[in-house]
Amino acid sequence: MTLQQKVPVTPPAARSRKKSVVPWGLGTALAALLFFVVALIAPQVLATHDPYALDLANSLQPPSLAHWFGTDESGRDLYSRVIWGTRESLLIGIGATAASLTIALILGSLAALAGKYVAGTVNRVIEVLFAFPTLLLALLLVAVIGPSAFSQVFAVGVGTSPGYARMIRGQILTAKNSGYVEAATALGHSRGRILRSHIIPNAIRPLVAIIALSVGQSIVWASSLAFLGLGVAPPSPEWGALLDAGRLYITQAPWLTVIPGLVIVALAIAATTLGKHIQASLEKGEK
Protein backbone atom coordinates (compact mmCIF):
# COMPACT_ATOMS: atom_id res chain seq x y z
CA MET A 1 0.00 0.00 0.00
CA THR A 2 1.85 3.05 -1.18
CA LEU A 3 0.95 6.62 -0.52
CA GLN A 4 0.23 7.58 -4.10
CA GLN A 5 -2.59 5.16 -4.66
CA LYS A 6 -4.41 6.33 -1.54
CA VAL A 7 -4.83 9.83 -2.86
CA PRO A 8 -7.86 9.86 -5.12
CA VAL A 9 -7.99 12.26 -8.01
CA THR A 10 -10.77 14.52 -6.86
CA PRO A 11 -12.37 16.85 -9.36
CA PRO A 12 -13.08 20.27 -7.85
CA ALA A 13 -16.82 19.82 -8.23
CA ALA A 14 -16.81 16.81 -5.93
CA ARG A 15 -14.97 18.69 -3.19
CA SER A 16 -17.74 21.19 -2.63
CA ARG A 17 -20.24 18.36 -2.35
CA LYS A 18 -18.81 17.37 1.01
CA LYS A 19 -19.92 20.53 2.79
CA SER A 20 -22.60 19.00 4.98
CA VAL A 21 -23.12 21.91 7.35
CA VAL A 22 -25.11 24.45 5.44
CA PRO A 23 -25.20 28.08 6.62
CA TRP A 24 -28.94 28.14 7.24
CA GLY A 25 -28.52 25.12 9.49
CA LEU A 26 -25.91 26.95 11.50
CA GLY A 27 -28.10 30.05 11.66
CA THR A 28 -31.05 28.08 13.01
CA ALA A 29 -28.80 26.34 15.51
CA LEU A 30 -27.37 29.63 16.78
CA ALA A 31 -30.85 31.14 17.10
CA ALA A 32 -32.03 28.12 19.10
CA LEU A 33 -28.97 28.25 21.35
CA LEU A 34 -29.48 31.98 21.91
CA PHE A 35 -33.07 31.27 22.96
CA PHE A 36 -31.88 28.66 25.48
CA VAL A 37 -29.24 31.01 26.84
CA VAL A 38 -31.88 33.70 27.42
CA ALA A 39 -34.06 31.09 29.13
CA LEU A 40 -31.10 30.17 31.32
CA ILE A 41 -30.26 33.73 32.34
CA ALA A 42 -33.70 35.35 32.45
CA PRO A 43 -36.52 32.78 32.30
CA GLN A 44 -39.07 35.38 33.44
CA VAL A 45 -38.65 37.22 30.11
CA LEU A 46 -39.76 34.20 28.07
CA ALA A 47 -42.19 32.45 30.42
CA THR A 48 -45.91 33.25 30.13
CA HIS A 49 -47.08 31.74 33.44
CA ASP A 50 -45.80 30.93 36.90
CA PRO A 51 -44.18 27.49 36.43
CA TYR A 52 -45.47 26.25 39.80
CA ALA A 53 -48.97 27.84 39.83
CA LEU A 54 -51.64 25.14 40.18
CA ASP A 55 -54.85 25.44 38.19
CA LEU A 56 -56.76 22.22 38.74
CA ALA A 57 -59.69 23.35 36.58
CA ASN A 58 -57.35 23.35 33.58
CA SER A 59 -55.44 20.13 34.14
CA LEU A 60 -54.15 18.02 31.23
CA GLN A 61 -55.15 20.56 28.58
CA PRO A 62 -53.66 20.00 25.11
CA PRO A 63 -51.52 22.77 23.57
CA SER A 64 -53.58 25.91 22.84
CA LEU A 65 -53.13 29.67 22.48
CA ALA A 66 -53.44 30.13 26.24
CA HIS A 67 -51.06 27.27 27.03
CA TRP A 68 -48.64 26.85 24.13
CA PHE A 69 -47.35 23.46 25.26
CA GLY A 70 -50.52 22.44 27.15
CA THR A 71 -50.84 21.84 30.89
CA ASP A 72 -49.88 19.02 33.22
CA GLU A 73 -51.97 17.00 35.69
CA SER A 74 -52.07 19.94 38.13
CA GLY A 75 -52.88 22.53 35.47
CA ARG A 76 -49.36 24.00 35.43
CA ASP A 77 -48.31 25.62 32.16
CA LEU A 78 -45.85 23.28 30.42
CA TYR A 79 -44.24 25.98 28.27
CA SER A 80 -43.32 28.07 31.33
CA ARG A 81 -42.08 24.97 33.11
CA VAL A 82 -39.84 24.08 30.15
CA ILE A 83 -38.46 27.64 30.16
CA TRP A 84 -37.82 27.61 33.91
CA GLY A 85 -36.32 24.14 33.69
CA THR A 86 -33.72 25.28 31.16
CA ARG A 87 -31.33 26.55 33.81
CA GLU A 88 -31.07 23.32 35.76
CA SER A 89 -31.02 21.16 32.63
CA LEU A 90 -28.29 23.17 30.95
CA LEU A 91 -26.25 23.36 34.15
CA ILE A 92 -26.46 19.57 34.49
CA GLY A 93 -25.28 19.24 30.88
CA ILE A 94 -22.48 21.76 31.30
CA GLY A 95 -21.44 20.27 34.64
CA ALA A 96 -21.35 16.77 33.18
CA THR A 97 -19.30 18.02 30.23
CA ALA A 98 -16.84 19.73 32.58
CA ALA A 99 -16.52 16.56 34.66
CA SER A 100 -16.20 14.38 31.58
CA LEU A 101 -13.54 16.49 29.86
CA THR A 102 -11.55 16.91 33.08
CA ILE A 103 -11.37 13.15 33.54
CA ALA A 104 -10.70 12.66 29.83
CA LEU A 105 -7.89 15.25 29.83
CA ILE A 106 -6.16 13.66 32.80
CA LEU A 107 -6.46 10.09 31.47
CA GLY A 108 -5.78 11.06 27.85
CA SER A 109 -2.66 13.08 28.53
CA LEU A 110 -1.27 10.50 30.95
CA ALA A 111 -1.85 7.79 28.36
CA ALA A 112 -0.06 9.82 25.70
CA LEU A 113 2.72 11.57 27.59
CA ALA A 114 3.60 9.59 30.74
CA GLY A 115 6.35 6.98 30.91
CA LYS A 116 5.89 3.57 29.36
CA TYR A 117 4.40 1.78 32.38
CA VAL A 118 2.11 4.55 33.60
CA ALA A 119 0.89 5.16 30.06
CA GLY A 120 0.29 1.45 29.53
CA THR A 121 -1.69 1.16 32.76
CA VAL A 122 -3.77 4.27 32.04
CA ASN A 123 -4.45 2.96 28.56
CA ARG A 124 -5.85 -0.22 30.07
CA VAL A 125 -7.97 1.82 32.49
CA ILE A 126 -9.43 3.74 29.55
CA GLU A 127 -10.12 0.47 27.74
CA VAL A 128 -11.86 -0.98 30.79
CA LEU A 129 -14.04 2.12 31.17
CA PHE A 130 -14.76 2.03 27.46
CA ALA A 131 -16.09 -1.51 27.79
CA PHE A 132 -18.99 -0.15 29.85
CA PRO A 133 -21.65 1.45 27.66
CA THR A 134 -22.25 5.08 28.71
CA LEU A 135 -25.69 4.60 30.20
CA LEU A 136 -24.72 1.44 32.07
CA LEU A 137 -21.66 3.06 33.64
CA ALA A 138 -23.90 5.96 34.65
CA LEU A 139 -26.49 3.56 36.09
CA LEU A 140 -23.79 1.77 38.09
CA LEU A 141 -22.72 5.06 39.64
CA VAL A 142 -26.30 6.14 40.36
CA ALA A 143 -26.87 2.78 42.08
CA VAL A 144 -23.93 3.52 44.38
CA ILE A 145 -24.55 7.19 45.21
CA GLY A 146 -28.34 7.35 44.81
CA PRO A 147 -30.38 9.49 42.40
CA SER A 148 -30.00 13.30 42.49
CA ALA A 149 -28.93 16.20 40.27
CA PHE A 150 -25.38 15.76 41.52
CA SER A 151 -25.29 12.07 40.72
CA GLN A 152 -26.63 12.87 37.23
CA VAL A 153 -23.72 15.26 36.64
CA PHE A 154 -21.21 12.83 38.07
CA ALA A 155 -22.59 9.69 36.44
CA VAL A 156 -22.99 11.23 32.99
CA GLY A 157 -19.58 12.89 33.30
CA VAL A 158 -17.84 9.63 34.12
CA GLY A 159 -19.98 7.68 31.65
CA THR A 160 -19.03 9.82 28.66
CA SER A 161 -15.37 10.33 29.61
CA PRO A 162 -13.70 7.19 28.15
CA GLY A 163 -14.56 8.13 24.56
CA TYR A 164 -13.15 11.60 24.98
CA ALA A 165 -10.09 10.26 26.78
CA ARG A 166 -9.33 8.12 23.74
CA MET A 167 -9.85 11.07 21.45
CA ILE A 168 -7.56 13.37 23.47
CA ARG A 169 -4.91 10.67 23.64
CA GLY A 170 -5.07 10.40 19.86
CA GLN A 171 -4.83 14.18 19.42
CA ILE A 172 -1.79 14.43 21.68
CA LEU A 173 -0.07 11.50 19.98
CA THR A 174 -0.67 13.02 16.56
CA ALA A 175 0.80 16.33 17.72
CA LYS A 176 3.69 14.55 19.44
CA ASN A 177 4.66 12.62 16.31
CA SER A 178 4.19 15.53 13.94
CA GLY A 179 6.83 17.23 11.83
CA TYR A 180 6.79 20.47 13.79
CA VAL A 181 7.53 18.72 17.07
CA GLU A 182 10.33 16.83 15.38
CA ALA A 183 11.67 20.13 14.12
CA ALA A 184 11.43 21.71 17.57
CA THR A 185 13.26 18.74 19.07
CA ALA A 186 15.96 19.07 16.41
CA LEU A 187 16.31 22.73 17.31
CA GLY A 188 17.08 21.66 20.85
CA HIS A 189 13.98 23.07 22.53
CA SER A 190 13.26 21.72 25.99
CA ARG A 191 10.56 19.12 26.57
CA GLY A 192 8.51 21.58 28.62
CA ARG A 193 8.64 24.23 25.95
CA ILE A 194 7.65 21.81 23.20
CA LEU A 195 4.77 20.64 25.35
CA ARG A 196 3.60 24.18 26.11
CA SER A 197 3.98 25.79 22.73
CA HIS A 198 3.29 22.89 20.37
CA ILE A 199 1.64 19.82 21.78
CA ILE A 200 -0.90 21.33 24.20
CA PRO A 201 -2.26 24.04 21.86
CA ASN A 202 -2.65 21.58 18.99
CA ALA A 203 -4.24 18.92 21.12
CA ILE A 204 -6.57 21.32 22.92
CA ARG A 205 -7.95 23.22 19.94
CA PRO A 206 -10.29 20.43 18.77
CA LEU A 207 -11.76 20.36 22.29
CA VAL A 208 -13.70 23.56 21.54
CA ALA A 209 -15.82 21.57 19.12
CA ILE A 210 -16.03 18.65 21.53
CA ILE A 211 -17.43 20.88 24.28
CA ALA A 212 -20.39 21.88 22.11
CA LEU A 213 -21.02 18.29 21.02
CA SER A 214 -20.68 17.02 24.55
CA VAL A 215 -23.09 19.47 26.21
CA GLY A 216 -25.85 18.32 23.85
CA GLN A 217 -25.04 14.64 24.40
CA SER A 218 -24.77 15.05 28.17
CA ILE A 219 -28.23 16.59 28.36
CA VAL A 220 -29.61 13.64 26.40
CA TRP A 221 -27.91 11.13 28.72
CA ALA A 222 -28.95 13.01 31.86
CA SER A 223 -32.53 13.15 30.63
CA SER A 224 -32.42 9.40 29.95
CA LEU A 225 -31.49 8.82 33.59
CA ALA A 226 -34.26 11.16 34.71
CA PHE A 227 -36.72 9.44 32.38
CA LEU A 228 -35.96 6.18 34.20
CA GLY A 229 -36.81 7.92 37.47
CA LEU A 230 -33.15 8.18 38.46
CA GLY A 231 -32.58 11.93 38.26
CA VAL A 232 -34.04 15.12 39.67
CA ALA A 233 -37.40 14.36 41.29
CA PRO A 234 -40.63 15.45 39.49
CA PRO A 235 -41.97 18.67 41.03
CA SER A 236 -38.87 20.34 39.56
CA PRO A 237 -39.29 21.70 36.00
CA GLU A 238 -35.92 20.21 34.99
CA TRP A 239 -36.50 18.63 31.56
CA GLY A 240 -35.72 15.10 32.62
CA ALA A 241 -38.02 15.49 35.60
CA LEU A 242 -40.77 16.72 33.24
CA LEU A 243 -40.33 13.55 31.20
CA ASP A 244 -40.41 11.38 34.29
CA ALA A 245 -43.64 13.04 35.49
CA GLY A 246 -45.26 13.00 32.05
CA ARG A 247 -44.55 9.30 31.52
CA LEU A 248 -47.56 8.40 33.69
CA TYR A 249 -49.88 10.25 31.28
CA ILE A 250 -48.54 8.99 27.93
CA THR A 251 -51.97 7.84 26.76
CA GLN A 252 -54.09 10.77 28.01
CA ALA A 253 -51.59 13.62 27.57
CA PRO A 254 -48.77 12.64 25.21
CA TRP A 255 -47.61 16.27 24.91
CA LEU A 256 -46.23 16.07 28.46
CA THR A 257 -43.47 13.75 27.24
CA VAL A 258 -43.31 14.54 23.52
CA ILE A 259 -42.73 18.30 23.94
CA PRO A 260 -39.99 18.20 26.62
CA GLY A 261 -38.38 15.45 24.52
CA LEU A 262 -38.58 17.66 21.45
CA VAL A 263 -36.94 20.52 23.35
CA ILE A 264 -34.09 18.24 24.41
CA VAL A 265 -33.69 16.98 20.84
CA ALA A 266 -33.71 20.57 19.52
CA LEU A 267 -31.00 21.59 21.95
CA ALA A 268 -28.92 18.50 21.22
CA ILE A 269 -29.15 19.01 17.45
CA ALA A 270 -28.35 22.73 17.76
CA ALA A 271 -25.30 21.99 19.91
CA THR A 272 -24.17 19.21 17.55
CA THR A 273 -24.54 21.44 14.51
CA LEU A 274 -22.49 24.17 16.17
CA GLY A 275 -19.85 21.64 17.27
CA LYS A 276 -19.58 20.14 13.81
CA HIS A 277 -19.28 23.57 12.25
CA ILE A 278 -16.45 24.51 14.61
CA GLN A 279 -14.79 21.16 13.87
CA ALA A 280 -15.06 21.71 10.12
CA SER A 281 -13.67 25.23 10.25
CA LEU A 282 -10.78 24.09 12.48
CA GLU A 283 -9.94 21.36 9.99
CA LYS A 284 -10.12 23.83 7.13
CA GLY A 285 -7.79 26.16 9.01
CA GLU A 286 -5.22 23.40 9.38
CA LYS A 287 -4.98 22.75 5.66
Added chain:
Amino acid sequence: MTLTSSNKPVADAATTAAADAQASAARRASRNRLLARRIGEKLVGAVIVLWGAATAAFLAQAALPGDRATVILNTRAGQAIQRTPEELAQINEQYGLLNPLVVQYFDYIRALLTGNLGMSYQQYRPVATIILEQIGPTLVLTLTAIGLSWLIMVVWIILTAGRGPKLSSFGAIVDTTTAGLPHYWLAILLLLVFSLSLGWFPVISGSSPAGLLLPALTLAIPLAGFMSQATRTEFENSLEQPFVLTARMRGMSDLGVRLHHVLRHSVLPAVTLSGWALGATISGAVVVETVFSRAGIGRVLVTAVSTQDLPIVTGVVVLIAALYVVANLIVDLVYVLIDPRLKNS
Protein backbone atom coordinates in the same frame (compact mmCIF):
# COMPACT_ATOMS: atom_id res chain seq x y z
CA MET B 1 3.91 -5.07 0.35
CA THR B 2 4.88 -6.19 -3.11
CA LEU B 3 3.72 -5.48 -6.61
CA THR B 4 0.54 -7.45 -6.14
CA SER B 5 -0.70 -5.28 -3.34
CA SER B 6 0.19 -1.97 -4.93
CA ASN B 7 -2.28 -2.38 -7.79
CA LYS B 8 -4.88 -3.89 -5.48
CA PRO B 9 -7.60 -1.22 -5.68
CA VAL B 10 -7.78 -1.57 -9.46
CA ALA B 11 -7.96 -5.31 -9.55
CA ASP B 12 -10.49 -7.53 -7.87
CA ALA B 13 -9.98 -10.77 -6.02
CA ALA B 14 -10.19 -12.85 -9.18
CA THR B 15 -7.48 -11.06 -11.14
CA THR B 16 -4.92 -11.07 -8.35
CA ALA B 17 -5.28 -14.80 -7.75
CA ALA B 18 -2.96 -15.64 -10.63
CA ALA B 19 -0.25 -13.26 -9.52
CA ASP B 20 -0.41 -14.60 -6.01
CA ALA B 21 -0.13 -18.26 -6.92
CA GLN B 22 3.70 -18.52 -6.89
CA ALA B 23 4.58 -17.04 -3.57
CA SER B 24 1.42 -18.04 -1.79
CA ALA B 25 2.55 -21.08 0.20
CA ALA B 26 5.41 -19.43 2.04
CA ARG B 27 3.43 -16.28 2.53
CA ARG B 28 0.43 -18.12 3.89
CA ALA B 29 2.53 -19.77 6.57
CA SER B 30 4.00 -16.49 7.78
CA ARG B 31 0.60 -14.87 7.54
CA ASN B 32 -0.93 -17.56 9.74
CA ARG B 33 1.81 -17.04 12.32
CA LEU B 34 1.15 -13.32 12.29
CA LEU B 35 -2.57 -13.90 12.54
CA ALA B 36 -2.16 -16.29 15.46
CA ARG B 37 -0.01 -13.77 17.30
CA ARG B 38 -2.47 -11.00 16.63
CA ILE B 39 -5.36 -13.12 17.92
CA GLY B 40 -3.27 -14.06 20.97
CA GLU B 41 -2.63 -10.41 21.77
CA LYS B 42 -6.31 -9.60 21.38
CA LEU B 43 -7.26 -12.43 23.73
CA VAL B 44 -4.83 -11.29 26.43
CA GLY B 45 -6.12 -7.74 26.05
CA ALA B 46 -9.71 -8.96 26.37
CA VAL B 47 -8.94 -10.90 29.55
CA ILE B 48 -7.29 -7.83 31.08
CA VAL B 49 -10.28 -5.65 30.26
CA LEU B 50 -12.64 -8.23 31.77
CA TRP B 51 -10.57 -8.38 34.93
CA GLY B 52 -10.61 -4.60 35.12
CA ALA B 53 -14.39 -4.53 34.66
CA ALA B 54 -14.86 -7.08 37.45
CA THR B 55 -12.59 -5.05 39.70
CA ALA B 56 -14.55 -1.89 38.98
CA ALA B 57 -17.75 -3.75 39.83
CA PHE B 58 -16.29 -4.95 43.12
CA LEU B 59 -15.14 -1.43 44.01
CA ALA B 60 -18.62 -0.11 43.27
CA GLN B 61 -20.09 -2.57 45.77
CA ALA B 62 -17.46 -1.73 48.36
CA ALA B 63 -17.96 2.01 47.84
CA LEU B 64 -21.65 1.91 48.75
CA PRO B 65 -21.94 4.56 51.47
CA GLY B 66 -22.92 3.46 54.97
CA ASP B 67 -22.57 0.17 56.80
CA ARG B 68 -23.11 -2.53 54.18
CA ALA B 69 -24.96 -4.97 56.40
CA THR B 70 -27.41 -2.22 57.33
CA VAL B 71 -27.76 -1.24 53.69
CA ILE B 72 -28.49 -4.82 52.68
CA LEU B 73 -31.14 -5.25 55.39
CA ASN B 74 -32.76 -1.93 54.56
CA THR B 75 -32.75 -2.74 50.84
CA ARG B 76 -34.55 -5.97 51.65
CA ALA B 77 -37.11 -4.36 53.87
CA GLY B 78 -37.52 -1.31 51.65
CA GLN B 79 -37.22 0.99 54.66
CA ALA B 80 -34.37 2.63 56.51
CA ILE B 81 -34.30 1.71 60.20
CA GLN B 82 -31.70 1.01 62.88
CA ARG B 83 -30.71 -2.67 62.99
CA THR B 84 -29.84 -4.79 66.01
CA PRO B 85 -26.31 -6.24 66.32
CA GLU B 86 -27.73 -9.79 65.97
CA GLU B 87 -29.34 -8.99 62.64
CA LEU B 88 -26.16 -7.35 61.39
CA ALA B 89 -23.95 -10.20 62.57
CA GLN B 90 -25.96 -12.69 60.53
CA ILE B 91 -25.64 -10.61 57.33
CA ASN B 92 -21.95 -9.94 57.97
CA GLU B 93 -21.46 -13.68 58.31
CA GLN B 94 -23.46 -14.52 55.17
CA TYR B 95 -21.71 -12.02 52.87
CA GLY B 96 -18.29 -12.21 54.56
CA LEU B 97 -18.38 -8.48 55.15
CA LEU B 98 -16.03 -8.55 58.15
CA ASN B 99 -13.17 -10.05 56.15
CA PRO B 100 -10.45 -7.66 54.99
CA LEU B 101 -11.30 -6.02 51.67
CA VAL B 102 -8.54 -7.93 49.87
CA VAL B 103 -10.01 -11.25 50.97
CA GLN B 104 -13.48 -10.13 49.89
CA TYR B 105 -12.00 -9.13 46.54
CA PHE B 106 -10.42 -12.50 45.92
CA ASP B 107 -13.59 -14.25 47.04
CA TYR B 108 -15.52 -12.13 44.56
CA ILE B 109 -13.17 -12.85 41.66
CA ARG B 110 -13.06 -16.56 42.50
CA ALA B 111 -16.86 -16.70 42.58
CA LEU B 112 -17.05 -14.83 39.24
CA LEU B 113 -14.76 -17.38 37.60
CA THR B 114 -17.22 -20.14 38.54
CA GLY B 115 -20.10 -18.12 37.13
CA ASN B 116 -21.36 -17.01 40.53
CA LEU B 117 -22.36 -13.35 40.37
CA GLY B 118 -23.43 -13.14 44.02
CA MET B 119 -26.82 -13.05 45.73
CA SER B 120 -29.43 -10.38 45.15
CA TYR B 121 -29.93 -8.26 48.27
CA GLN B 122 -33.64 -8.13 47.69
CA GLN B 123 -34.75 -11.27 45.90
CA TYR B 124 -32.75 -13.82 47.99
CA ARG B 125 -31.76 -15.50 44.72
CA PRO B 126 -28.47 -15.86 42.83
CA VAL B 127 -27.92 -12.94 40.43
CA ALA B 128 -26.82 -15.36 37.70
CA THR B 129 -30.24 -17.08 37.79
CA ILE B 130 -32.09 -13.76 37.60
CA ILE B 131 -29.98 -12.63 34.64
CA LEU B 132 -30.32 -15.95 32.79
CA GLU B 133 -34.10 -15.74 33.10
CA GLN B 134 -34.21 -12.29 31.56
CA ILE B 135 -31.32 -12.04 29.10
CA GLY B 136 -33.03 -13.94 26.26
CA PRO B 137 -35.59 -11.29 25.23
CA THR B 138 -32.95 -8.56 25.52
CA LEU B 139 -30.53 -10.38 23.23
CA VAL B 140 -33.29 -11.05 20.69
CA LEU B 141 -34.17 -7.35 20.83
CA THR B 142 -30.62 -6.05 20.45
CA LEU B 143 -29.65 -8.45 17.67
CA THR B 144 -32.85 -7.70 15.75
CA ALA B 145 -32.13 -4.01 16.21
CA ILE B 146 -28.57 -4.31 14.91
CA GLY B 147 -29.77 -6.29 11.89
CA LEU B 148 -32.47 -3.73 11.17
CA SER B 149 -30.03 -0.86 11.53
CA TRP B 150 -27.70 -2.40 8.92
CA LEU B 151 -30.63 -2.81 6.57
CA ILE B 152 -31.76 0.80 7.05
CA MET B 153 -28.22 2.12 6.76
CA VAL B 154 -27.36 0.24 3.56
CA VAL B 155 -30.60 1.21 1.81
CA TRP B 156 -30.25 4.83 2.93
CA ILE B 157 -26.63 5.12 1.84
CA ILE B 158 -27.23 3.47 -1.53
CA LEU B 159 -30.12 5.85 -2.13
CA THR B 160 -28.59 9.12 -0.98
CA ALA B 161 -24.77 9.03 -0.85
CA GLY B 162 -22.96 10.68 -3.77
CA ARG B 163 -26.16 11.72 -5.53
CA GLY B 164 -25.38 15.38 -6.07
CA PRO B 165 -25.09 18.14 -3.47
CA LYS B 166 -28.76 18.46 -2.50
CA LEU B 167 -29.64 14.84 -1.87
CA SER B 168 -26.28 14.12 -0.26
CA SER B 169 -26.48 16.93 2.23
CA PHE B 170 -30.11 16.06 2.97
CA GLY B 171 -28.96 12.49 3.65
CA ALA B 172 -26.20 13.76 5.91
CA ILE B 173 -28.59 15.98 7.86
CA VAL B 174 -30.93 13.03 8.41
CA ASP B 175 -27.95 10.95 9.60
CA THR B 176 -26.94 13.55 12.18
CA THR B 177 -30.49 14.12 13.35
CA THR B 178 -31.43 10.47 13.79
CA ALA B 179 -28.10 9.63 15.41
CA GLY B 180 -28.82 12.13 18.16
CA LEU B 181 -32.40 11.07 18.89
CA PRO B 182 -32.85 9.94 22.49
CA HIS B 183 -34.26 6.41 22.69
CA TYR B 184 -37.02 7.31 25.11
CA TRP B 185 -38.36 10.01 22.81
CA LEU B 186 -38.30 7.92 19.66
CA ALA B 187 -39.91 5.07 21.58
CA ILE B 188 -42.74 7.31 22.74
CA LEU B 189 -43.32 8.70 19.25
CA LEU B 190 -43.46 5.22 17.70
CA LEU B 191 -45.71 4.01 20.50
CA LEU B 192 -48.08 6.95 20.05
CA VAL B 193 -48.27 6.68 16.27
CA PHE B 194 -48.24 2.95 15.62
CA SER B 195 -49.75 1.48 18.76
CA LEU B 196 -52.12 4.10 20.15
CA SER B 197 -53.28 5.87 16.96
CA LEU B 198 -53.03 3.21 14.28
CA GLY B 199 -53.29 0.20 16.57
CA TRP B 200 -50.91 -1.86 14.43
CA PHE B 201 -48.83 -3.07 17.35
CA PRO B 202 -49.59 -3.92 20.99
CA VAL B 203 -49.09 -1.10 23.50
CA ILE B 204 -47.53 -3.49 25.98
CA SER B 205 -44.94 -5.60 24.18
CA GLY B 206 -44.45 -8.28 26.81
CA SER B 207 -42.23 -10.76 25.03
CA SER B 208 -44.39 -11.40 21.97
CA PRO B 209 -42.91 -11.34 18.44
CA ALA B 210 -45.52 -8.75 17.35
CA GLY B 211 -44.23 -6.52 20.11
CA LEU B 212 -40.64 -6.84 18.90
CA LEU B 213 -40.72 -4.57 15.86
CA LEU B 214 -41.31 -1.17 17.48
CA PRO B 215 -38.72 -1.64 20.25
CA ALA B 216 -36.21 -2.93 17.70
CA LEU B 217 -36.95 -0.03 15.38
CA THR B 218 -36.45 2.43 18.25
CA LEU B 219 -32.97 1.05 18.78
CA ALA B 220 -32.20 0.65 15.07
CA ILE B 221 -32.96 4.17 13.81
CA PRO B 222 -30.36 6.11 15.85
CA LEU B 223 -27.82 3.34 15.28
CA ALA B 224 -28.44 3.46 11.53
CA GLY B 225 -27.88 7.22 11.66
CA PHE B 226 -24.61 6.71 13.49
CA MET B 227 -23.35 4.10 11.06
CA SER B 228 -24.46 6.15 8.05
CA GLN B 229 -22.35 9.06 9.28
CA ALA B 230 -19.32 6.81 9.33
CA THR B 231 -20.15 5.08 6.04
CA ARG B 232 -21.19 8.11 3.97
CA THR B 233 -17.75 9.75 3.84
CA GLU B 234 -16.08 6.46 2.92
CA PHE B 235 -18.76 5.71 0.36
CA GLU B 236 -18.38 9.05 -1.36
CA ASN B 237 -14.59 8.68 -1.37
CA SER B 238 -14.86 5.18 -2.79
CA LEU B 239 -17.15 6.40 -5.58
CA GLU B 240 -14.21 8.44 -6.84
CA GLN B 241 -11.77 5.53 -6.83
CA PRO B 242 -10.36 4.26 -10.14
CA PHE B 243 -11.92 0.81 -9.70
CA VAL B 244 -15.37 2.41 -9.86
CA LEU B 245 -14.52 3.98 -13.17
CA THR B 246 -13.22 0.62 -14.41
CA ALA B 247 -16.40 -1.13 -13.38
CA ARG B 248 -18.53 1.52 -15.04
CA MET B 249 -16.47 1.20 -18.24
CA ARG B 250 -17.15 -2.52 -18.19
CA GLY B 251 -20.78 -1.52 -18.50
CA MET B 252 -21.89 -2.22 -14.95
CA SER B 253 -25.05 -0.46 -13.84
CA ASP B 254 -24.92 2.31 -11.24
CA LEU B 255 -26.74 0.20 -8.66
CA GLY B 256 -24.44 -2.72 -9.40
CA VAL B 257 -21.35 -0.60 -8.90
CA ARG B 258 -22.70 0.74 -5.64
CA LEU B 259 -23.66 -2.66 -4.28
CA HIS B 260 -20.72 -4.75 -5.50
CA HIS B 261 -17.75 -2.43 -5.26
CA VAL B 262 -18.36 0.76 -3.36
CA LEU B 263 -20.37 -0.63 -0.48
CA ARG B 264 -17.81 -3.32 0.25
CA HIS B 265 -15.08 -0.72 0.52
CA SER B 266 -17.05 1.65 2.68
CA VAL B 267 -18.70 -0.47 5.36
CA LEU B 268 -15.48 -1.04 7.31
CA PRO B 269 -16.02 1.85 9.74
CA ALA B 270 -19.54 0.58 10.38
CA VAL B 271 -18.21 -2.94 11.02
CA THR B 272 -15.76 -1.47 13.51
CA LEU B 273 -18.67 0.25 15.20
CA SER B 274 -20.62 -3.00 15.58
CA GLY B 275 -18.92 -4.06 18.80
CA TRP B 276 -19.63 -0.68 20.27
CA ALA B 277 -23.13 -0.87 18.80
CA LEU B 278 -23.93 -3.98 20.80
CA GLY B 279 -23.16 -2.14 24.03
CA ALA B 280 -25.04 0.93 22.89
CA THR B 281 -28.15 -1.03 21.92
CA ILE B 282 -28.15 -2.87 25.24
CA SER B 283 -27.92 0.53 26.94
CA GLY B 284 -30.81 1.65 24.82
CA ALA B 285 -32.70 -1.53 25.64
CA VAL B 286 -32.79 -0.39 29.26
CA VAL B 287 -34.90 2.59 28.21
CA VAL B 288 -36.86 0.86 25.46
CA GLU B 289 -37.92 -2.07 27.62
CA THR B 290 -39.25 0.39 30.16
CA VAL B 291 -41.30 2.35 27.59
CA PHE B 292 -42.73 -0.71 25.85
CA SER B 293 -43.19 -2.72 29.07
CA ARG B 294 -41.06 -5.45 27.56
CA ALA B 295 -39.48 -8.21 29.60
CA GLY B 296 -35.69 -8.20 29.71
CA ILE B 297 -32.49 -7.44 31.49
CA GLY B 298 -32.94 -3.67 31.16
CA ARG B 299 -36.00 -3.54 33.36
CA VAL B 300 -34.33 -5.77 35.93
CA LEU B 301 -31.43 -3.33 35.92
CA VAL B 302 -33.57 -0.22 36.34
CA THR B 303 -35.44 -1.75 39.28
CA ALA B 304 -32.18 -2.86 40.85
CA VAL B 305 -30.62 0.60 40.46
CA SER B 306 -33.57 2.33 42.09
CA THR B 307 -33.59 -0.13 45.03
CA GLN B 308 -29.77 -0.10 45.22
CA ASP B 309 -29.65 -3.87 44.82
CA LEU B 310 -25.99 -3.68 43.85
CA PRO B 311 -25.18 -7.34 43.15
CA ILE B 312 -27.75 -7.33 40.35
CA VAL B 313 -26.48 -3.99 39.00
CA THR B 314 -22.84 -5.07 38.98
CA GLY B 315 -23.75 -8.52 37.66
CA VAL B 316 -25.59 -7.06 34.67
CA VAL B 317 -22.95 -4.42 34.02
CA VAL B 318 -20.06 -6.90 34.14
CA LEU B 319 -21.93 -9.31 31.89
CA ILE B 320 -22.57 -6.59 29.31
CA ALA B 321 -18.96 -5.42 29.46
CA ALA B 322 -18.02 -9.05 28.78
CA LEU B 323 -20.41 -9.20 25.83
CA TYR B 324 -18.86 -6.01 24.52
CA VAL B 325 -15.36 -7.44 24.77
CA VAL B 326 -16.37 -10.65 22.99
CA ALA B 327 -18.24 -8.71 20.30
CA ASN B 328 -15.16 -6.59 19.68
CA LEU B 329 -13.00 -9.67 19.34
CA ILE B 330 -15.39 -10.99 16.72
CA VAL B 331 -15.41 -7.62 14.96
CA ASP B 332 -11.62 -7.61 14.83
CA LEU B 333 -11.69 -11.02 13.16
CA VAL B 334 -14.44 -10.06 10.72
CA TYR B 335 -12.46 -6.95 9.93
CA VAL B 336 -9.54 -9.03 8.75
CA LEU B 337 -11.82 -11.21 6.65
CA ILE B 338 -13.84 -8.46 5.02
CA ASP B 339 -11.17 -5.91 4.13
CA PRO B 340 -10.04 -6.69 0.58
CA ARG B 341 -6.83 -4.72 1.16
CA LEU B 342 -5.86 -6.83 4.16
CA LYS B 343 -6.53 -10.13 2.44
CA ASN B 344 -3.15 -10.67 0.84
CA SER B 345 -0.96 -8.48 2.97
